[in-house]
Amino acid sequence: MIDQILEGISIALTWQAISMVAVGIFAGITVGAIPGLSGVMATAVLVPFSFFMAPTMGIPFLLGIHKGSLFGGSIPAILINTPGTPPAAATCLDGYPLAQKGEAKSAIQMSLYSSTLGDTFSDLALILAAIPIAALALKFGPTEFFGLLVMGLTVISSVTGTSVPKGVISALLGLLIGAVGLDAITGAERFTFGFDTLQGGIGLVPLLIGLFAISEVMIQVEKKISILSQKPATANLKGGRSLTMGEFKKSRRTILRSAIIGTIVGAIPGTGASIATFIGYGAAKRASKNPEEFGHGSYEGVAAAESANSAVAGADLIPTLTLGIPGGGTAAILMGAFIAQGLRPGPSLFEENGPTMYAIFTLLLIGNPIMLLQGWLLTPFFASIVTIRQALLIPCIILFCVVGSYIFHNNLGDVELALVSGAFGYVLRKLNFPLAPLVIAYIITPMAERSFKQAMLLSDGDYSVFFTKPISLFFIILAAIILVLSVWKQPKVSAE
Amino acid sequence: MRVGTISISVFFVLFSLVGYFYIIPAHIVTSIPIDASTPAVLHPDFFPRYTVVVLGLVSLVLLFSAIKDTSPEIPEPDRASARFRVGVVFVLTYLFIVGLKYFGFTLVAPLYMSVIIFFLGVRDWRYIISMALIFPVALSYSFWYSFSVIFPEGEIFLK
Amino acid sequence: MSEIRWRYACAIVLSVSLLLMGTITADAAKKFPWKPIRILVALGAGGGHDLNARAAASVAYDYLGQPMIVQLVPGAGGKIGMGILKKAKADGHTLMMASSSHTSVAPHVRNMGYEPFNDFEYIFQFTKADYMMAAMASQPWKNFKQFKAFAKKNPGKLSFGSSGIYGVGHLMLLKVMADAGIKLKHIPFKGGGPAYRSGLGGHIDTFGALPATGGTLGRYRRGQIQILGIASKKRNKMFPKVPTWRENGVDFLLASKRFVIGPKGIPQENIDFLVKGFNKITKDKTYKKLLKKMGDKPSPLFGPALKADIRAESAAYGKILKSVGITKKK
Numbered sequence: 001m002i003d004q005i006l007e008g009i010s011i012a013l014t015w016q017a018i019s020m021v022a023v024g025i026f027a028g029i030t031v032g033a034i035p036g037l038s039g040v041m042a043t044a045v046l047v048p049f050s051f052f053m054a055p056t057m058g059i060p061f062l063l064g065i066h067k068g069s070l071f072g073g074s075i076p077a078i079l080i081n082t083p084g085t086p087p088a089a090a091t092c093l094d095g096y097p098l099a100q101k102g103e104a105k106s107a108i109q110m111s112l113y114s115s116t117l118g119d120t121f122s123d124l125a126l127i128l129a130a131i132p133i134a135a136l137a138l139k140f141g142p143t144e145f146f147g148l149l150v151m152g153l154t155v156i157s158s159v160t161g162t163s164v165p166k167g168v169i170s171a172l173l174g175l176l177i178g179a180v181g182l183d184a185i186t187g188a189e190r191f192t193f194g195f196d197t198l199q200g201g202i203g204l205v206p207l208l209i210g211l212f213a214i215s216e217v218m219i220q221v222e223k224k225i226s227i228l229s230q231k232p233a234t235a236n237l238k239g240g241r242s243l244t245m246g247e248f249k250k251s252r253r254t255i256l257r258s259a260i261i262g263t264i265v266g267a268i269p270g271t272g273a274s275i276a277t278f279i280g281y282g283a284a285k286r287a288s289k290n291p292e293e294f295g296h297g298s299y300e301g302v303a304a305a306e307s308a309n310s311a312v313a314g315a316d317l318i319p320t321l322t323l324g325i326p327g328g329g330t331a332a333i334l335m336g337a338f339i340a341q342g343l344r345p346g347p348s349l350f351e352e353n354g355p356t357m358y359a360i361f362t363l364l365l366i367g368n369p370i371m372l373l374q375g376w377l378l379t380p381f382f383a384s385i386v387t388i389r390q391a392l393l394i395p396c397i398i399l400f401c402v403v404g405s406y407i408f409h410n411n412l413g414d415v416e417l418a419l420v421s422g423a424f425g426y427v428l429r430k431l432n433f434p435l436a437p438l439v440i441a442y443i444i445t446p447m448a449e450r451s452f453k454q455a456m457l458l459s460d461g462d463y464s465v466f467f468t469k470p471i472s473l474f475f476i477i478l479a480a481i482i483l484v485l486s487v488w489k490q491p492k493v494s495a496e
Numbered sequence: 497m498r499v500g501t502i503s504i505s506v507f508f509v510l511f512s513l514v515g516y517f518y519i520i521p522a523h524i525v526t527s528i529p530i531d532a533s534t535p536a537v538l539h540p541d542f543f544p545r546y547t548v549v550v551l552g553l554v555s556l557v558l559l560f561s562a563i564k565d566t567s568p569e570i571p572e573p574d575r576a577s578a579r580f581r582v583g584v585v586f587v588l589t590y591l592f593i594v595g596l597k598y599f600g601f602t603l604v605a606p607l608y609m610s611v612i613i614f615f616l617g618v619r620d621w622r623y624i625i626s627m628a629l630i631f632p633v634a635l636s637y638s639f640w641y642s643f644s645v646i647f648p649e650g651e652i653f654l655k
Numbered sequence: 656m657s658e659i660r661w662r663y664a665c666a667i668v669l670s671v672s673l674l675l676m677g678t679i680t681a682d683a684a685k686k687f688p689w690k691p692i693r694i695l696v697a698l699g700a701g702g703g704h705d706l707n708a709r710a711a712a713s714v715a716y717d718y719l720g721q722p723m724i725v726q727l728v729p730g731a732g733g734k735i736g737m738g739i740l741k742k743a744k745a746d747g748h749t750l751m752m753a754s755s756s757h758t759s760v761a762p763h764v765r766n767m768g769y770e771p772f773n774d775f776e777y778i779f780q781f782t783k784a785d786y787m788m789a790a791m792a793s794q795p796w797k798n799f800k801q802f803k804a805f806a807k808k809n810p811g812k813l814s815f816g817s818s819g820i821y822g823v824g825h826l827m828l829l830k831v832m833a834d835a836g837i838k839l840k841h842i843p844f845k846g847g848g849p850a851y852r853s854g855l856g857g858h859i860d861t862f863g864a865l866p867a868t869g870g871t872l873g874r875y876r877r878g879q880i881q882i883l884g885i886a887s888k889k890r891n892k893m894f895p896k897v898p899t900w901r902e903n904g905v906d907f908l909l910a911s912k913r914f915v916i917g918p919k920g921i922p923q924e925n926i927d928f929l930v931k932g933f934n935k936i937t938k939d940k941t942y943k944k945l946l947k948k949m950g951d952k953p954s955p956l957f958g959p960a961l962k963a964d965i966r967a968e969s970a971a972y973g974k975i976l977k978s979v980g981i982t983k984k985k
Binding site: 163165166168169172173175176179183185186188189190191192193217218221222223224225226228229389390391392394395396398399400402403406407412415416419422423426427430431432445449453456457 | 504
C-alpha cells in the first residue's frame with residue numbers, strides 16, 4: 001500500500017495537476033462570491049468540463065471549486081449582507097456588522113483563515129477514515145452491498161426537513177427517475193417511451209444541472225427587473241485594517257470546535273454545509289465568553305461559521321468515496337463526476353484506483369495553502385465580482401448549463417432533459433420539497449435493486465442471506481437504528 | 497403554497513394510479529421472455545409497482561395534511577410578473593436548444609444571449625453586444641483549444 | 656433613442672453576417688483530409704475503446720495531416736452512436752472506433768436502425784484481446800475438466816458473473832453451457848469490472864477476464880486466480896498452460912476488438928489513405944507505449960480480411976443467441 005501512496009503523490013506533484021487545483025479554487029471563490037450562484041450549482045455546471053481532463057486533474061479541479069466556493073460565499077455575506085452561497089448565511093450575521101464598522105478587510109481575512117483551517121481538518125479526517133474502510137473492499141459482495149445501500153436510503157429519512165411526507169415523496173420520485181432505463185438483470189427497457197436517449201437512464205449530469213442550476217436560475221429570474229439590472233450597493237474594502245494575531249488567536253478554539261462539528265455533520269450522508277454552519281455557530285455562541293457580541297460584529301462568529309462550512313468540504317466526501325453514498329448535494333454531483341471518469345465510488349474505489357485516489361488526497365491538502373494564497377492576494381478582485389449585475393450573469397449561467405449538459409454525451413437530448421428537470425426542480429423548490437432525498441434515492445436505488453437481484457440469484461431466492469452474512473446484517477441493523485432515531489426525533493406531523 | 501401543495505398531491509395521486517394501471521404494464525418492454533419460474537421479485541416491474549403504490553399513499557397523506565393546514569400564507573408580492581418572466585426564459589431557452597440543432601452554436605448563442613440580457617432589463621447596447629458576442633465565442637474557442645470539444649454545428653451546415 | 660436602436664441593429668446585422676460567412680465553408684476540391692477527423696466512440700468514458708481511440712488520436716496528426724478528435728456518443732447500447740455514423744457524410748472525416756457488441760451481437764437482439772454489413776465500411780483494426788473465463792485458484796477444481804465434472808454433479812450451483820446481459824461474457828457462458836452440457840447461474844453485473852471484483856472477493860465462482868485488464872496476468876502468475884479457457888484459435892503465449900475453448904470442447908471464439916469503421920460510401924482512395932496512416936500509427940513509439948500501459952499490443956487487420964472476420968463472428972454469435980431462443984423483436 002505504501003508504494004501506491006508514493007505513486008499517488010508523484011502523480012499529484014506535477015505543475016499541471018497543481019495548477020488545475022489552483023484554477024478550480026479560483027473559479028470556486030469567484031463563483032461563491034457571486035450571490036445567486038451556489039457552490040452546488042457551480043459544481044454541477046462545471047462537472048462536464050472535468051471529463052476532458054485526466055481523473056487526477058479533473059477531480060481536484062472540481063474539489064477546488066467545492067473548497068473555493070465555501071470561502072467565496074462569505075465575501076458578499078460580509079460586504080453586502082447577501083450570502084454568496086447558502087452556507088454563508090451565518091457569516092452575514094457577524095460579517096456585515098463588521099463591514100459596516102469599516103472592518104471588512106479583517107473580517108474577510110478571518111473568514112479566509114477559518115475556512116482554510118476547517119477544510120484542512122476535514123481533509124485529514126477523510127484520509128484517515130478512507131483507508132481502513134477501503135481495506136474491507138473485497139468483502140463486499142452483492143448481499144453486503146445491498147445492506148449498505150439500504151442503510152444509505154434510510155439516511156434520507158433524517159433529511160426530510162420539516163415535512164416528512166414531502167421528503168418521502170421526493171425520495172420516491174428519485175427512485176422512479178432512477179428506474180428509467182435498461183434493467184440490469186433482465187435487459188428489459190423501463191419507461192423509455194421509445195426515446196433512445198433514455199435507454200441509459202436519465203443522465204446524472206443533465207439531471208443535476210437541471211435540478212440545481214437551472215431551477216436556481218429560474219428562482220433568481222423571479223426577481224424584479226429593476227433588481228436584476230442594477231448593481232448592488234456594496235460596503236467598501238478601503239480603509240480596513242488587517243486582522244491582528246491576537247484577534248485570530250482568540251478564536252482558535254472556536255475554529256477547532258467548528259471544524260469538528262462541520263466534519264461530523266458533513267460526514268453524515270444527506271446533511272449539507274448549511275446545517276453544519278448553523279450548528280457550529282450556535283455551539284460557538286453558547287461556549288463563548290462574549291455571547292452578546294454575536295450578531296453584532298464578532299470575529300468569533302465569523303470564524304465559527306466559516307470553519308464549520310468549510311469543514312464540510314472534506315467531510316462530505318467521506319461517505320461518498322468510501323461507501324458510495326453521497327454526503328450532500330455537491331457530493332452527489334462529485335460522485336457523478338467520479339463515475340463519469342471511470343472511478344466507482346464505494347468500497348472498491350481504493351482497490352481499483354489506489355494511486356489515483358492518493359493523488360487526489362494529496363491535491364486536496366495542497367489546495368488549502370493555495371486557497372490561503374489566493375485569498376490574500378486576490379480579495380480586492382473577488383470583492384468587485386460581487387457587484388456584477390445579475391441580468392448579465394444569468395444568461396452566462398444558462399449558457400454554461402446548456403453547454404455542460406451537451407458535452408456530457410454530445411447529445412442535445414440531454415440538454416432538453418436538463419431543461420425539463422430544471423422546470424421540475426423549480427416546481428419542487430417553490431413548493432418546499434427537499435431535493436436531497438431525490439438525488440440520493442436516484443443514485444442509490446438502481447444499485448440497490450441490482451445488488452438485491454444479484455443476491456437473490458446467488459442464493460436461489462433465499463431471503464435470509466441478508467441476515468446471515470455478517471456485514472450485511474451489520475448495515476441492516478444500522479439502518480433500523482437510524483430509522484428509529486429519526487422517527488423518534490421528528491415532531492409528529494398530525495394528519496388528524 | 498397551500499393551493500400548490502394540494503394540487504401537486506392530487507397530481508401525484510393521479511400519477512400513481514395512471515402509473516400502476518397503465519404506464520407500468522405498457523412501458524416495460526422485455527426482449528427475452530422471462531422464465532415463468534423466476535420469482536416475482538426479480539421481474540422488472542416489481543420495484544416500480546410498489547414504489548408507485550407507496551407514492552400514492554404518501555401523496556394522500558400530504559393532501560390531507562395540506563387541507564388541514566390553516567397557518568397563514570406568506571404573501572408573495574408581484575407573483576404574476578415573476579411567473580411570466582420564468583415562463584419566458586424557459587420558452588426562449590427551449591427555442592435556443594432547437595436553434596442549436598439546426599443552426600449551430602456560433603450563430604444561435606449570441607442571438608440568445610442578447611435577447612435574454614435585453615429581456616432582463618439591461619438596455620445599454622454596449623454591454624449587450626460585448627457579453628453576447630464575446631462570451632459564447634470565448635467559451636467555444638476555449639473548449640476547442642483546451643479540450644478539442646466541438647459545440648453543436650447545426651444540421652443545415654453538415655450535409 | 657432611435658439613434659441607439661439603429662446602431663444596435665447595425666451591429667447585430669454586421670456580426671451575424673460575419674459569423675455566417677465563417678461557418679459556411681466551401682467544400683471545394685481539396686486533398687483528403689482537409690478538416691479534423693472525428694472518431695466516435697459509442698461507449699462510456701474511461702472504457703477500453705475510449706482509451707484506445709485517444710491513444711491513437713494523440714499521435715494521429717503526424718501521420719494523417721489533421722488532428723483526430725474523439726467524441727463520445729454512448730447510449731442505447733450503441734444505437735445512438737451508430738446512428739450518427741450512418742447519417743454522417745461519407746467522406747472519411749467521420750469514423751467510429753467500433754466494438755463487436757455493436758456490430759455482431761446487438762443487431763441479432765434488437766432493431767438497431769442499421770445493417771452492420773450494408774451500412775458501414777470496415778477500415779482498420781487496432782488491437783484485439785482474447786476473452787477468458789477465470790476463477791479463484793482456491794476453488795476445489797483446478798482445470799476445466801474438473802470444473803465440468805463438478806458442474807455436472809451440481810447443476811445450477813456454480814455461478815458466473817458477466818459484464819451485462821447480451822454482453823460478451825454472457826455469450827461465452829451460453830456457449831459453454833450448451834457445448835459442455837452444464838448449467839450455471841448467470842449473475843449480470845454492470846460492466847466487467849464489478850464482476851471481476853466480485854469474483855476476487857469469492858462472491859461468485861467464475862467471471863470473465865481479459866489478459867490485460869484488472870491485473871489478470873499478475874494474479875495468474877502469483878497463483879491467485881486460475882483460467883479455465885481462452886477464446887482464441889491458438890494458445891496465448893503469456894498463458895501457455897491455458898487451453899483454448901476449442902480444446903475444451905467448446906467452439907467459441909471471442910476477442911475484445913477495437914476497430915475503425917466508417918459510413919458506407921467513403922471513396923476508396925480515402926480509405927486507403929486512412930489504412931496507410933493507421934498502420935503507421937501502430938508502429939509509432941508513443942502509441943505503443945500508451946497501449947502497453949493499458950496492457951494491449953497492436954494487432955492490425957484491414958481490408959476484406961477484416962470485414963470477413965467480423966462477419967464470421969457475427970454469424971457465430973447469432974447462432975448462439977438463437978439457440979437459447981433470443982431472436983430479434985420489433
